[in-house]
Amino acid sequence: MYEKIYAEILSFFPSSLSEIVNLNKNIWNTAEEIRVRLGQAICIRQSSEEIFLSKVVNQEDMLRLLENFSNNSIYSVQSELNNGFITLKGGHRVGVAGTSILEDGKVKNIKYISSLNIRIAREMKGSSLNVMKYILDKNNFSNTLIISPPGCGKTTMLRDIVRCLSNGFEGFKGNNIGLVDERSEIAAMYKGVPQNDVGIRTDVMNNCVKHIGMNMLIRSMGPQIIATDEIGGKDDEEAIRRATYSGIKLLLTAHGDDIQDISKDIMEKKIFKNVVVLTRNNRPGEIKNVYKLKEDQYVAYC
Amino acid sequence: MLLTVKIILLFSIFGVSTLVGYLISNRYSSRVKELQDLITSLELFETRINYTYDTIPECFQYIAKYIEGSVGNIFRRTAEILEDENNLSAGDCFKNIIDEERYLLNLKDVDVETIKGLSVSLGQIDLDSQIKNIRLIIHTLNNCLDQAEEEKKKNFKLYRNMGVLTGLVLMIVLI
Numbered sequence: 297m298y299e300k301i302y303a304e305i306l307s308f309f310p311s312s313l314s315e316i317v318n319l320n321k322n323i324w325n326t327a328e329e330i331r332v333r334l335g336q337a338i339c340i341r342q343s344s345e346e347i348f349l350s351k352v353v354n355q356e357d358m359l360r361l362l363e364n365f366s367n368n369s370i371y372s373v374q375s376e377l378n379n380g381f382i383t384l385k386g387g388h389r390v391g392v393a394g395t396s397i398l399e400d401g402k403v404k405n406i407k408y409i410s411s412l413n414i415r416i417a418r419e420m421k422g423s424s425l426n427v428m429k430y431i432l433d434k435n436n437f438s439n440t441l442i443i444s445p446p447g448c449g450k451t452t453m454l455r456d457i458v459r460c461l462s463n464g465f466e467g468f469k470g471n472n473i474g475l476v477d478e479r480s481e482i483a484a485m486y487k488g489v490p491q492n493d494v495g496i497r498t499d500v501m502n503n504c505v506k507h508i509g510m511n512m513l514i515r516s517m518g519p520q521i522i523a524t525d526e527i528g529g530k531d532d533e534e535a536i537r538r539a540t541y542s543g544i545k546l547l548l549t550a551h552g553d554d555i556q557d558i559s560k561d562i563m564e565k566k567i568f569k570n571v572v573v574l575t576r577n578n579r580p581g582e583i584k585n586v587y588k589l590k591e592d593q594y595v596a597y598c
Numbered sequence: 599m600l601l602t603v604k605i606i607l608l609f610s611i612f613g614v615s616t617l618v619g620y621l622i623s624n625r626y627s628s629r630v631k632e633l634q635d636l637i638t639s640l641e642l643f644e645t646r647i648n649y650t651y652d653t654i655p656e657c658f659q660y661i662a663k664y665i666e667g668s669v670g671n672i673f674r675r676t677a678e679i680l681e682d683e684n685n686l687s688a689g690d691c692f693k694n695i696i697d698e699e700r701y702l703l704n705l706k707d708v709d710v711e712t713i714k715g716l717s718v719s720l721g722q723i724d725l726d727s728q729i730k731n732i733r734l735i736i737h738t739l740n741n742c743l744d745q746a747e748e749e750k751k752k753n754f755k756l757y758r759n760m761g762v763l764t765g766l767v768l769m770i771v772l773i
Binding site for chain 2 (some may be wrong): 307308309310311312359360363364365367368369370371372374401405
């Protein structure tokens with residue numbers, strides 16, 4: 297794990313912050329986040345504890361680190377930066393906070409960057425095994441919605457389900473999947489190559505707004521299933537409607553604690569045959585509830 | 599024997615004089631060529647960042663593929679160093695490479711200072727500002743190119759002929 301994290305994250309740290317590179321390598325097996333704050337020591341957060349380094353981060357360190365993350369080309373990540381994060385090779389996400397500059401109500405730039413939150417991505421192959429039995433009915437896949445609050449493993453679960461549906465799973469024959477990866481978190485595309493395994497029959501529309509990406513995939517790639525993360529906007533509802541009219545199956549996720557938190561406009565149309573709710577009571581990706589659509593009602597299945 | 603030595607010496611003097619004239623005149627045409635290469639490189643850079651959002655090392659490697667010689671070498675070396683170096687900004691790296699390659703270039707100081715202008719905030723600003731900076735430098739380099747072409751027109755043949763003529767005059771004087 298250390299070698300992967302070193303190549304994808306730690307090697308970008310300038311020599312003035314080299315303390316982080318020299319830490320005990322075992323720390324990286326359980327590290328979840330690296331928090332870099334201006335005027336503060338770097339903090340590495342593991343699942344149960346935090347480790348603070350001694351060096352205080354100054355303005356120059358912060359700018360150098362951001363430049364290194366963008367490969368010395370901040371303009372190349374400008375649109376991501378304006379959304380508050382950039383994605384690194386490997387799917388690691390660097391959240392950015394600072395003073396935003398607004399133009400026409402939209403963030404045009406972020407100056408005086410004061411905090412970076414580097415979330416370490418981990419691919420958990422096989423994490424969807426418990427869910428697959430609920431969403432495949434006699435080797436048929438039906439529209440599925442995965443619901444959970446942030447940090448409960450929605451994206452990890454989605455990625456693994458996509459991989460299984462794309463490669464084929466037990467009796468289920470692999471399908472062509474169109475994956476819209478708006479924030480490069482699912483496939484973690486780097487120079488056109490998915491860094492995470494999303495299956496052999498998956499076409500990825502990377503860094504593209506969800507509803508636009510879904511429409512483009514419907515028109516151009518003839519997917520049997522469309523998958524995307526964190527739906528919720530009005531435009532998404534329209535794209536979902538168009539996909540179902542085109543006979544395409546859907547695998548989507550949404551933020552929420554349970555089924556009642558999801559927009560009525562989406563749920564009342566009864567598009568989804570399966571709704572899986574995740575929690576992290578004991579571990580991320582734990583199933584809290586599975587609902588099945590029966591006689592126009594969502595019935596708790598487990 | 600003495601005559602043979604004298605003839606060899608006279609022809610050597612003629613050869614050296616012609617070569618010096620050739621080298622001086624060649625500097626004028628090389629300056630024009632290098633300025634044209636720099637302008638083409640910056641135009642390629644602008645196109646790449648505008649349409650593909652490629653990073654600076656990717657853009658510079660792309661430029662180095664199409665632009666040969668000393669100018670292409672500046673972009674290639676900058677890209678290579680940026681790929682490995684985490685303590686240097688793109689601007690500082692580009693400026694350092696120009697300083698290191700300066701002795702291989704036929705550019706005048708004003709040309710070098712102009713292209714060094716690219717290093718200001720290189721990779722640290724948004725796309726629009728980056729493109730504005732590139733266009734400003736291309737504009738200034740075009741002015742340098744006009745001046746360089748004028749000087750080439752005036753001096754290229756002059757120094758080339760002067761080298762040959764000086765050689766001939768020295769030969770006649772020494773006979």
